[in-house]
Amino acid sequence: MKRTVGLLALVTMMVFVLSACGGNNNKTDASPSASVASEETASESPSASNVSATEVAEPELKPEDGAKLKIWVDKTERTFIDSVLPDFKTKFGVDVTIEEVNIPNQAEKLETDGPAKLAADVLMLPHDKLSKLVVANLLLPNDLFEEETKASSLETAITASSYDGILYGYPETIETFGLFYNKALVKEVPKTWDEVIAFAKTFNDPANKKYTIAWLHNLYFNSMFIRPYGGYIFGKDGTDGSDIGLNNDGAVEGMKYYQSLFDIAPIKTTDLTYDIQSELFTSGKLAMTIDGPWSIGAYKGKVDFGIAPLPDLPGGKKSLSLAGVRSFYVNSYTEYPIAAKMLANFLVSKESALKDFELANIIPANKEANEDPRIKNDPILSGIVEQFKNSTPTPSIPEMNNVWGPTDAAFASIWNGKEDVKATLDKTVQSIKDLNSSVAK
Structure with a gap:
């Protein structure tokens, strides 16, 4: 029994000495418990067992019970x-x-x-x-x-x-919007607003509800006249709600041109809705309309149409749309x-x-x-x-919510009532600022 105990003690001592001298990477505070923990961690690690990350199943996302x-x-x-x-x-x-x-x-x-x-x-x-x-x-x-x-x-x-x-x-x-045209009525797609005006002289017949072109008179669409000449909604690429550019010189110039187009599109804003515009276009009473891809499905099968970029403005200015x-x-x-x-x-x-x-x-x-x-x-x-x-x-800052109402009223005044453009836009911008201030309070 003494010989057996002594032999076991000697073996234990040799194992301890060997483990202390080898495989420790010169670290002096390694402990048996730390080694065991490392071995357990390694055995659980995919990389330690040469298992790729793709082989580790992630929890499957499931809807709630009874959803x-x-x-x-x-x-x-x-x-x-x-x-x-x-x-x-x-x-x-x-x-x-x-x-x-x-x-x-x-x-x-x-x-x-x-x-x-x-x-x-x-x-x-x-x-x-x-x-x-x-x-x-x-x-x-x-x-x-x-x-x-x-x-x-x-x-x-x-x-x-x-x-x-x-x-x-x-x-x-x-999405953005473009020029929809009835192929049966428009043989050569106008590339400029001057060409649209020229076409109107041969096509317009308001007494019989025949019109050259129409679009909804809100800021989304009318931005195509405001922005090409230097007007803007908000500064810093639409992120600065304190800087409103709807009444600067560029905006006024663009809106004066917009106002002049009433003669080729003599439908008052109060008389034009999306449904009326669609009916006129699909029935052949409207040669062109400014619309977006959301309407393609409604027009397909009812009218043979095409879509072109918006006509250029005077001075070679591109009509800039909101997206x-x-x-x-x-x-x-x-x-x-x-x-x-x-x-x-x-x-x-x-x-x-x-x-x-x-x-x-x-x-x-x-x-x-x-x-x-x-x-x-x-x-x-x-x-x-x-x-x-x-x-x-289109700007998405909170102040944008205060722009739509005042600009709708402004376009109605400028288009329907031929009101002074500069005075109307000045009043509009002040209304937007007042709304922004009231919300801030």
């Missing part, structure tokens, strides 16, 4: 949404109901229906509505799919769908935030974007879809894509 969703859909996108929701249900097991709410009304409706928990879980918004809704805590950030969205979307779309450095949107489409980005967003009051985010992300995949293009003629914000030959070579959308090169995003 059911509602989405607000503009009538122009209804067919697309109807076509993809069954695929979403098959893949994730979530039922989604549709409520038709036109895009211009969704932001305002969310303000009232969100807190009352009556709003849709997912909705679509133009980017200029984002800031107001974020400040009101009505939208959830795009956090679960942030990196995926940034990698797959155009950079301008990501910027437009973010506020204060945080991504909220799931970008669906980029928009429409994105899906998730209502902060949703009961199923994970499922809602999954739906929004599903709707902007490359596959969904291409289907949206085919059914609703949108120009996708998805980079891969945007480069697809079906879009790049499209004979109708190419005019919008060309005009997009001469466009900039």
Whole structure:
């Protein structure tokens, strides 16, 4: 027994000495417990066992149990949404109901229906509505799919769908407006406004409701006259709400030219709605209209039309349009935030974007879809894509919400009443400043 104990003691001593002298990389404070912990950590590490990162299964994202969703859909996108929701249900097991709410009304409706928990879980918004809704805590950030969205979307779309450095949107489409023309009536597409005026002398017949051209008289469209001569909405690329350039010399010059066009487009702003404009164009009573890709679906099959860039202004000035980005967003009051985010992300995949293009003629914000030959070579959308090169995003700062009402009133006065342009714009800018001040208080 003594010999056995002595032999064990000797072996133990030799093991201790050998472990102290070798494999310690000259570190003096290694302990047996530390070695055991290191070995356990190494055995759990994928790299230690030569397992690649892709072989490590990440937790699968799943919707909440019992999740059911509602989405607000503009009538122009209804067919697309109807076509993809069954695929979403098959893949994730979530039922989604549709409520038709036109895009211009969704932001305002969310303000009232969100807190009352009556709003849709997912909705679509133009980017200029984002800031107001974020400040009101009505939208959830795009956090679960942030990196995926940034990698797959155009950079301008990501910027437009973010506020204060945080991504909220799931970008669906980029858009601006162009010159729609009836091919049966317009044989040579005008490249300048002078050519439009010349055409009007042979075509206009207001007594029989025949008009050369029409467009909705809001700031979105009328920016094409204000900005080419040096006018602007807000300074610093639309980010400085204290610097308003709607009444500077350039803006006044552009709006005087705008006012002169009433003779070739003699429809008062109060008598022109989107539906009236569409009816005139599809019935052959309106030769040209200034519109956006959202209307292509409504015109297809009713009129043979093309789209061209906007006509140049006098002095060789390009008509500069405002651009928009429409994105899906998730209502902060949703009961199923994970499922809602999954739906929004599903709707902007490359596959969904291409289907949206085919059914609703949108120009996708998805980079891969945007480069697809079906879009790049499209004979109708190419005019919008060309005009997009001469466009900039509509400002999305909170002060933008105070611009629409005063400018609508200004255009009505300038167009319908032939009011003095400079005096009207001065009054308009002061109204915007007053509204900004009252909100700030």
